[in-house]
Structures are given as C-alpha cells and as structure tokens.
Amino acid sequence: MTDWPTPDDTLKIGTRGSPLALAQAFETRDRLMLAHGLPAEAFEIVVIKTTGDRILDRPLNEIGGKGLFTREIEDALLDREIDIAVHSMKDMPVLQPEGLIIDCYLPRQDARDAFVSSLYGSIAELPQGAVVGSSSLRRRAQLAHRRPDLTLVEFRGNVQTRMKKLAEGVAQATFLAMAGLARLGRLDVVRSEIPPEEMLPAVAQGAIGVERRRDDARCAQLLAAISDGDTRLRIAAERAFLSALDGSCQTPIAGLAELDADRLFLRGELILPDGSQVFAGQREGLARDGAAMGRDLAEELRARAPADFFDLIGSAAKRGSPPLG
Numbered sequence: 001m002t003d004w005p006t007p008d009d010t011l012k013i014g015t016r017g018s019p020l021a022l023a024q025a026f027e028t029r030d031r032l033m034l035a036h037g038l039p040a041e042a043f044e045i046v047v048i049k050t051t052g053d054r055i056l057d058r059p060l061n062e063i064g065g066k067g068l069f070t071r072e073i074e075d076a077l078l079d080r081e082i083d084i085a086v087h088s089m090k091d092m093p094v095l096q097p098e099g100l101i102i103d104c105y106l107p108r109q110d111a112r113d114a115f116v117s118s119l120y121g122s123i124a125e126l127p128q129g130a131v132v133g134s135s136s137l138r139r140r141a142q143l144a145h146r147r148p149d150l151t152l153v154e155f156r157g158n159v160q161t162r163m164k165k166l167a168e169g170v171a172q173a174t175f176l177a178m179a180g181l182a183r184l185g186r187l188d189v190v191r192s193e194i195p196p197e198e199m200l201p202a203v204a205q206g207a208i209g210v211e212r213r214r215d216d217a218r219c220a221q222l223l224a225a226i227s228d229g230d231t232r233l234r235i236a237a238e239r240a241f242l243s244a245l246d247g248s249c250q251t252p253i254a255g256l257a258e259l260d261a262d263r264l265f266l267r268g269e270l271i272l273p274d275g276s277q278v279f280a281g282q283r284e285g286l287a288r289d290g291a292a293m294g295r296d297l298a299e300e301l302r303a304r305a306p307a308d309f310f311d312l313i314g315s316a317a318k319r320g321s322p323p324l325g
C-alpha cells in the first residue's frame with residue numbers, strides 16, 4: 001500500500017478525449033488500482049483537447065506536424081495540472097521535452113494491422129482495380145508496392161465513420177490497427193489479421209506509454225509496478241530505428257521487434273511513397289542491445305535508399321497526407 005494517491009489527493013491522468021485514448025487511460029488506471037490496492041476514487045481522468053483534436057478541416061501536417069496531439073498534454077504535465085499522461089506510442093515523437101520521461105509501458109497488444117472489408121477476406125482477394133481507403137502514408141505506400149493496380153482514397157475518422165463509408169461503397173476495404181480495435185471491443189470488424197511479412201506495422205503500434213515528470217519519484221515508483229519489461233525492450237529497438245531515420249511520424253517507415261527469451265528480432269522497412277521501391281532489413285541479437293541494433297539497421301537502410309528519400313517524403317506529406325497511422 002502507498003499513502004498516495006487518495007480520494008482527497010488524487011493522481012491525475014491526462015489523456016485525449018477520443019474513445020481509444022479514454023480506453024487506454026482507464027486501462028492504465030485499472031492496472032494502477034490492481035497493483036497498489038487503490039480505489040478508483042484515488043484517480044482522476046483529465047481530458048485535454050490538443051491542437052490536432054481542435055482543427056478538423058485542414059491537413060494535419062499544415063498545422064504543425066510533430067507533437068500535434070501531445071504538446072498540450074505535455075504542457076499540462078510540466079505545469080503540474082496532471083501527474084501522468086497516457087499515449088499511443090505509435091503517435092509519439094521520438095524525443096520528449098526536457099523534464100519529461102516515458103519509461104513505463106503497458107503490455108503490448110497485437111501489433112499487426114487488420115484488413116477490414118465486408119466484401120473481401122484479405123488483400124489477396126481484392127479484385128483488380130478495387131478501391132481501398134487509408135490516410136496512413138505507410139499503409140498506402142506498402143499497398144501500392146504490393147498491389148499497384150488498386151486505387152487508394154483518403155479515409156479518416158473513427159471506426160464507426162469508416163464502417164459507414166465502407167457500407168456506402170466509398171471504398172471496398174480499409175486498414176486499422178488490431179490493437180485499437182481490441183481496446184475498443186471492435187474486433188468484430190476484422191476480416192483478417194495481416195501478417196507482418198505482408199504489411200510491416202508502424203513502429204510502436206499497439207504499445208501504450210505512460211509519461212511523467214522526470215523528477216517525480218512518487219509517480220516513478222507507482223508506475224514501476226505496472227511497467228512491462230518485454231514491451232519496453234521492443235519499443236526501445238523500434239524507436240531507436242525510427243529516431244535514427246527521422247523523428248516524425250510522417251514517413252513511410254515500418255518496424256517491428258519481437259522477443260524470444262533474451263533474443264530480439266528486429267525488422268525494418270522504408271517504402272517510397274509511391275510504392276515503387278521498398279528497402280527492408282533485419283537484425284538479431286541480445287534484447288538488451290536492441291537500441292544499437294535499431295540504429296545499425298537504420299544506417300544500413302539509409303545507405304541503400306536513394307539520397308533524396310527524405311525529400312520525397314517531405315513532398316508527399318505536403319500534398320496532404322496526414323501523419324497518423
């Protein structure tokens with residue numbers, strides 16, 4: 001038992017207000033309650049509206065790029081309005097602001113992408129020329145590489161909106177992260193899980209990180225009890241890979257680390273935005289060397305990719321593809 005938090009002096013959990021963000025915040029609270037024998041009343045969920053939530057009518061990259069969904073939450077942490085913040089690690093910039101740290105990860109969910117369609121069971125079943133909806137630069141590039149015959153259309157919004165668009169025939173299929181669907185209790189929409197060999201997931205997909213002030217010893221101790229070591233090792237390798245290539249989440253980059261006892265297997269991929277080329281590689285080694293493996297793999301792929309790869313990404317993003325996914 002700890003003497004904090006209490007119903008009179010609560011631990012404030014900051015989060016965005018989307019259904020998925022709220023589910024993640026409640027999962028974090030439930031794990032803290034269970035680990036420390038605390039009542040729900042000792043916690044408060046504080047919903048914070050971010051720039052990304054506020055501006056709905058412009059391409060996300062036009063209004064600020066990195067940190068669009070996190071800046072206000074991190075400011076609230078630094079201003080002591082909240083004690084911890086819960087994030088989808090996939091959407092987090094690779095560097096945290098001075099004074100903040102993410103060193104607590106909940107057990108990772110399924111990292112794969114889901115194939116969602118009422119007509120077809122998998123990518124392979126899509127007929128020539130079928131229309132597929134996705135706004136994720138990575139998924140669009142990977143699909144264009146595998147199936148140049150398909151037509152891609154922009155697709156945004158929550159699960160419900162996307163299912164409605166599918167029902168209206170705007171597209172015949174779309175993709176969503178298995179993890180988000182699992183956490184929302186919407187695995188019913190999944191037609192098939194896409195094997196990583198077919199569509200390597202985004203770095204950190206399916207992982208939830210908990211951020212706190214670096215000097216906050218009380219929160220450090222509370223969070224240590226719920227932190228998942230395997231997830232932490234996998235995310236360290238994947239984010240080191242991403243960070244050595246590009247700090248933003250606006251790039252067609254994919255990466256997945258998997259553990260087998262103390263061995264770590266890392267796969268990484270750069271995809272040209274039009275799908276014309278993929279640069280893929282892997283590393284294997286001791287799990288504790290994951291970050292070095294990530295950097296090493298990044299250097300290999302950087303050397304193999306065309307010199308203007310990162311310029312190509314920049315122009316693809318400016319044409320209006322939003323960064324998430």
Ligand SMILES: NCc1[nH]cc(CCC(=O)O)c1CC(=O)O
Binds near residue numbers: 091207324
């Ligand atoms: N791109 C937005 C986003 N950020 C995190 C998830 C899903 C959950 C996760 O990866 O942890 C999603 C939705 C999706 O890609 O389907």
